Amino acid sequence: MLDFIKKNHFIVNYMRMWPFVKPFWFVALLSLLIGIPIGALDATIALFLKPYTDLVIVSNNAQAPWYLPFLIVGFTIVQGILIYVSSYLTSYAGGRLTCGVKEALYKKLIQLDTSYYDKQNTGVILVRFSGDADLASSGLLANLKSLVTKVCSTLALLCVLLYTSWKLAIIAIVVLGVTVAPLTMVRRLLKKIIKRSIEISQKISMNYNETYAGNKTIRAYNLQENQEISFIKHLREIFSLNMKSTRRTAWISPFMHFTVSIGVSLTIAYGSWLIVQNEMTAGDFVAFLAALLMMYTPIKALGGTIVNIQTGFLAIERIYEIFQMEPSITEKEDCRTLTAFNKEIAFNHVYFEYNENMPVLKDLCLTIEKNQSVALVGNSGGGKSTIISLLPRFYDVKEGSVTIDGIDIRDLSLQSLRDQISIVFQDNFLFNGSIRENILFGKKEATEEQIVMAVKSAYLEDFIAELPDGLDTQIGERGALLSGGQKQRVAIARAFLRNAPILILDEATSALDNKSEAIVQQAIENLMENKTVIIIAHRLSTIKNADKIAFIQEGELIEFGTHEELMEIPNGFYKNLYQLQFKTQEKEEANTAAQCV
Secondary structure (H helix, E strand, C coil): CHHHHHHCHHHHHHHHHHHHHHHHHHHHHHHHHCHHHHHHCHHHHHHHHHHHHHHHHHCCCCCCCCCHHHHHHHHHHHHHHHHHHHHHHHHHHHHHHHHHHHHHHHHHHHHCCHHHHHHCCHHHHHHHHHHHHHHHHCCHHHHHHHHHHHHHHHHHHHHHHHHHCHHHHHHHHHHHHHHHHHHHHHHHHHHHHHHHHHHHHHHHHHHHHHHHHCHHHHHHCCCHHHHHHHHHHHHHHHHHHHHHHHHHHCCHHHHHHHHHHHHHHHHHHHHHHHHHCCCCCHHHHHHHHHHHHHHHHHHHHHHHHHHHHHHHHHHHHHHHHHHCCCCCCCCCCCCECCCCCCCEEEEEEEEEEEECCEEEEEEEEEEEECCCEEEEECCCCCCHHHHHHHCCCCCCCCEEEEEECCEEHHHECHHHHHHCEEEECCCCCCCCCEHHHHHHCCCCCCCHHHHHHHHHHCCCHHHHHCCCCHHHCECCHHHCCCCHHHHHHHHHHHHHHHCCCEEEEECCCCCCCHHHHHHHHHHHHHHHCCCEEEEECCCHHHCCCCCEEEEEECCEEEEEECHHHHHCCCCCHHHHHHHHHHHHHHHHHHHHHHHHC
16 A cells, blocks of 8 residues: 555645645645535536426426526536635635745755755756746646546536436446546656756856856856847747647547547437437436536646656656755754854865865865964865855865864854854845845844944945935845945945854955945955954955965965964975965056156
8 A cells, every 4th residue: 555655646736735734724624625526516507407308308398397407507606606615715725735835845945065066057046946836736626626626516417317227327337447547647748848947047047147147247248149049949849848748649639539539529429329229318418418518628638647647756756856855064062152262273184175186285284373364375176165154154064173162163053153153255145135135144132322333444434425315225236236345345335234243355455446345345354353353365465464374285284383484484385375366466567667757
């Protein structure tokens, strides 16, 4: 029995959706149960045709029940009311189901590791976390209700057929079996096509996102034609897949019409012979034929319903794959809460790799004392950004440990760990909303006085004073209405408000011009006061006053000391890099001066 349930896609998929249906199960069940009388009422019309035909049309009996037409209208009105109620309840339950699935998917999305986002694109996120939820939820109950109604209508009408003439009913049942047989192949015919369609839909969504986010780059490098070719290629592949899907399934409907026509023809032929042989009355035949036609009508439409249900089931299976994902960055059940940072941060023989057998950090040992500023320098790709990503546990070490005050950060709750850390990135993400809202992400319960102090410390005061709406000025998606320097200062104000004891500066000024850099650097110096600071800086001139400088190369700590100490090392890595950069800077300044003259 258990094996049957596990292999039955219908049962399995509805069991997977049960946790989301459970809060409003009664409404969902009622919407389905109403489909039973809706379908069954179809049989009443066919039943009423028998006495009406025999008494009025054949016998010309004036005493025939005059109320039969009114009963048919009455039953139809009842059926109409039930259809309305069922549609309302189905819409309500379907909407609740969609909301519940999307909430759960978004919660899962928020919980997934940084490594998941590294491997996915926006198209995947939009299609799998939103599109599949609509596909699986919104039509699921509606299609199931339609299926229940059609099945109940078929069963009720089948009873009428058997009651009227079991001989003719045998023909109808055989034809019915042949008619619905192709529906068993729908899942197999559609599975691969739908999977590929989802993949291409993800690429199309990514095309739209890249066109929006990279519009300046597209124009700067004249990439319009390149983007258009990529988009059209994906669009045409979707069209091709849709046509392939149509070729594989569209024949089902005409096949069903064909078999139905055969059933009707055989019924008419055999029924006429039975009437001639006085084995059935004309009323029986009319009732039988009406019931047969009414039964075949929903059967012919059943193909589209089954296709929709199978499409929804495939979406449920993709959603279930997401729910089965487990983040690798998790908390221990008995995790500790980090309430304060008192002594040191230590990287103890740390090994790390993004891809298997491709190490990024190798036996890294680094200790950062409280209130000490340590700059990480070295060539690109050496592992500097990886080091600062390990501290807030965006990733976990492969071997070794990262400790705060001697406690392995994997033994700490994620929230308490990250509450002790502020990060200012090179490209800080600002949310759609106002400047105030973005600053308040540092500390939601901050007072107006604290906000004003953060604004002053980040050198935002003059800029905000010039804005008509001040702190409540809307900055657009990703802060599109602000300059690079203004974005950085909003991010710094956010870090000021957070006031965490550990500060990470990830090339916070490298993308700015000299004027903006000078202002942002002043704001950063304010932010660094009385904090333990880890700095990654492209310009070495900005970090030579750091308490310690760590030179990282190919994932290893090569040199460690003050600027003066490292400059005294003959042919030292830091010394060579600094002198090279200093000479380049001198050359640039000389060229600028010559141009001015």
